Amino acid sequence: MARRGLLDIESLTRENIDSILTRSKDFQPPADRPFQRFDILRNRTIVNLFFEASTRTRTSFEIAARRLGAEVISITAAGSSVSKGESLVDTLNTLGAMRPDCIVMRHSASGAPHFLSRYLPIPFVNAGDGTHEHPTQALLDARTILDRRGSLEGLRVAIIGDIAHSRVARSNIFLLSKFGVQVVLCGPPSLLPREIGRIAPGLELTSDMEQAIRGVDVIMMLRVQLERQHEAAFPANEYFQFYGLRPEHVELAKPDVIVMHPGPINRGREISSEVADSQRSAILNQVGNGIAVRMAVLERVLAT
């Protein structure tokens, strides 16, 4: 992490990622006992700055910071000076002058944390930037797979849905391909740009759901991002019929397939309730691992 923060998965090495994933195991609570508290980040101040609505990611970062002993201040865009017309740089300069140790930021513009980190000396942790990356989501997804499989090498993972607009897809593509995972990307052609097949080595593209799922170890469903589509990229009422995950699809995968979804899930749109609530679903494990992985990230960024 050359710039100290965590801006994206693409610029991390396999070793960087390995050390976060390994460390996050230490922060996973044993099943039969409550969470342990740490004082690794005592006297540190972390600002959670969310310019986009988020419940799970913001809460997850907040809990992660508290469990490490840090103080956290969470700011959402509605209550900030941005709504009074202040520019992003000015807002961040103001916050920066209050000397927080780290800013966790979610923003609707791709590259917003990259842009800011050129002007501000504070480390940034990217909690999702536009349609670019969501690095901690990919880390927690990897942690969740590792909890059930032991190794990523050689696995086959299908990522299904609105690939074009998904920052979760990009971060997972970069992470999984660094570990020798065979990644299959699947979605309607208008949400599956051909160029995405070239952003990392060894990607397969298909618009056929059954072909994508056959024999895979992991199915990652993406949320349909209606708010990021600036046009009618597909007929919405046909989406579930062709790209919604139903029990008969899961039968095509490996018997112990892991079904994942970054949430929030749209039941009946991209995933059926039967699948979301089935034994195969790791959706709630993902949520739990989110805290452990974010603790490892914050420790890495802040502990000196």
Add this chain to the structure above:
Amino acid sequence: MSRLVVKGGRIIDPAQHIDRVADLAIEDGTIREIAENIESSGSEVFDARGLVVAPGFIDMHVHLREPGFEHAETIETGSRAAAAGGFTSICCMPNTQPVNDNATVTSYIVDRARRFARVNVFPIGAITRNSAGEELAAFASMKQAGIVAISDDGKPVMNARVVRRAMEFAFGLDLPLIEHCEDLHLSAGGDMHEGLTSTRLGLRGIPRCSEDVMVARDIILAEVTGARYHVAHLSSANSVELVADAKRRGLRVTAEATPHHFALADGDMPPYDSNYKMKPPLRESRDVAAITRGLCDGTIDAIATDHAPHAGAEKMREFERCPFGILGFETAIGLALERLFHTDAANLTQIIRLFTQGPAQIVLPDRGTLLAGASADVTIFGTEHEWTYDVNQSSSKSRNTPFHGHRFRGGPVATIVGGEIVWRLDR
């Protein structure tokens, strides 16, 4: 009588098929003669030994931001930057505030230029009122007031019927129609070229086809109307082909390309650096190669900078919120030498033609040559001296350039407008 003799330079004038070492005499603002050993006693002398002496360079596509956006540039500051880039005549686009869509605004620009400009300034009038793409602007009275072409640059005219009527009207006035080719439905909110880099960075794409379909549409309309049609800032390889085909068919179609479109590709952008954000966007290396070929084989008639200053704060925002456009004047000759001359893609005559005779034939038929009697606009440049571009020393009010700190081999040395040296390199 004022007299200036430019001595010992290599004089290249593509319009007269001249390429020889000689002296150039200027008297009272006009070219007097090109000859060996011109008597210079009693005259001002410019020693041009080792340098190239060319007709004054013309930039047919610039934004001076006055009236309306004087915080970003003015006719005075923009024209000083033009002089420092070796340009003697510049044509300013009408997307000011108010838009140059009537003779009053045209006259205002002409008057301000007369008082404050360092180089010759020629306004381009709007195609439609307020460049809204609907009603035609007042071409005829603007022409009387001094416009040399019409364009809604920055805002493509989406309605084909309006373009057809504009071409018919422009044909009668012998004004070229310059189109910013971008189908707005296809480019829909895009921020950079649609390709691998935009996909990787999660930025919305501006596809090549958004340019290509409009170039194709306009060529068809130019054929229907017989009008002179000029494609602004070509960026797509396919569009270069469309223009080449139109020329083969004998249509009155011309085109320009910017230095950044033959010098940079989308992958050259440091992540989310808004100094690489412009329209049309930087495309892929195959497009860069096609633009370069088009410049060398005559498909593209002119190099134009699309100098587009934006004040610092406007470019210091999230990438998707930054305005489009970069500075162009001061790096144009350096980039042309770097990418066309030092690579042996083109010789000096070809390059000079792209800056002089080429654009002159489209917008300024009396300029772009050192013919005796012509206005004494002269560009003097070197091909070998090394220098580094420091945008903080620029005469422009703005700083938005991807070439800050770029090391150049060769560049402008002196700029003469109407017989007067308006800029010379300190060294």
